[in-house]
Amino acid sequence: MNSRVRLFGSLVEIVGKSELNVSGCSDTQEVKEKLASEFPQLRKCEFLISVDRKLVKNNQRLEPGNEIAFLPPFAGG
Amino acid sequence: MKERKPHKVFLTGPITPQFIADSIAKHSIKTTIGAHDIFLGQVRRDVIENKAVHAIEYSAYEEMAEEKFHELREAAFAKFQLTCMHIYHSKGKVKAGEICLFVFVSSKHRSSAFEACRWIVEEIKNNVPIWGKEIFEDETYVWKENS
Numbered sequence: 001m002n003s004r005v006r007l008f009g010s011l012v013e014i015v016g017k018s019e020l021n022v023s024g025c026s027d028t029q030e031v032k033e034k035l036a037s038e039f040p041q042l043r044k045c046e047f048l049i050s051v052d053r054k055l056v057k058n059n060q061r062l063e064p065g066n067e068i069a070f071l072p073p074f075a076g077g
Numbered sequence: 078m079k080e081r082k083p084h085k086v087f088l089t090g091p092i093t094p095q096f097i098a099d100s101i102a103k104h105s106i107k108t109t110i111g112a113h114d115i116f117l118g119q120v121r122r123d124v125i126e127n128k129a130v131h132a133i134e135y136s137a138y139e140e141m142a143e144e145k146f147h148e149l150r151e152a153a154f155a156k157f158q159l160t161c162m163h164i165y166h167s168k169g170k171v172k173a174g175e176i177c178l179f180v181f182v183s184s185k186h187r188s189s190a191f192e193a194c195r196w197i198v199e200e201i202k203n204n205v206p207i208w209g210k211e212i213f214e215d216e217t218y219v220w221k222e223n224s
Binding site (some may be wrong): 006008009010050053069071072073074075076077 | 119135136137138140141144166177178198201202203204205206207208209220221222223
């Protein structure tokens with residue numbers, strides 16, 4: 001299964017783009033591990049994960065078409 | 078509870094004093110209102126490692142942020158006795174001294190307006206996916222962290 005992953009804020013600079021596709025992952029933990037092995041600097045970063053614009057508390061199983069996002073600490077206002 | 082339609086929150090660039098004044102003026106026809114409270118966030122010229130912040134460039138996960146703002150509106154109307162509320166947040170570049178956040182709540186009496194305004198600002202800071210790059214005069218930058 002292909003998953004679309006969007007990145008924001010400082011994470012865009014680490015990965016080098018704001019969006020990528022990840023294949024072969026069935027849950028958010030696997031996506032996180034896969035990207036962290038490709039971009040080791042991600043392991044040092046604090047971020048939350050959302051699936052379809054809802055924050056994931058622990059690990060979440062993925063369905064086809066889910067939009068995953070990696071969100072660094074919010075800094076609005 | 079009545080479902081309110083989502084409002085547009087993001088404005089490109091700074092929120093101008095004229096925009097704020099016009100927003101206040103539009104409420105003169107709503108004569109059940111007895112109290113307004115307004116919060117304005119302004120970009121600070123912080124000095125970080127001997128360099129002064131010249132501007133903040135805001136970005137957001139806009140689709141999620143718009144959903145969060147909508148949920149926040151619904152929650153605020155459920156929690157406080159409000160007549161109306163408006164939230165505007167900048168995206169893109171806002172220079173030091175300019176306004177980047179405008180929260181405007183109106184109620185019959187002052188206590189609801191005071192309480193709601195503070196609650197909404199804290200919710201925005203903690204729960205809405207917005208980020209800011211603090212840009213220095215020499216175009217280098219650091220990512221803003223909320224305190």
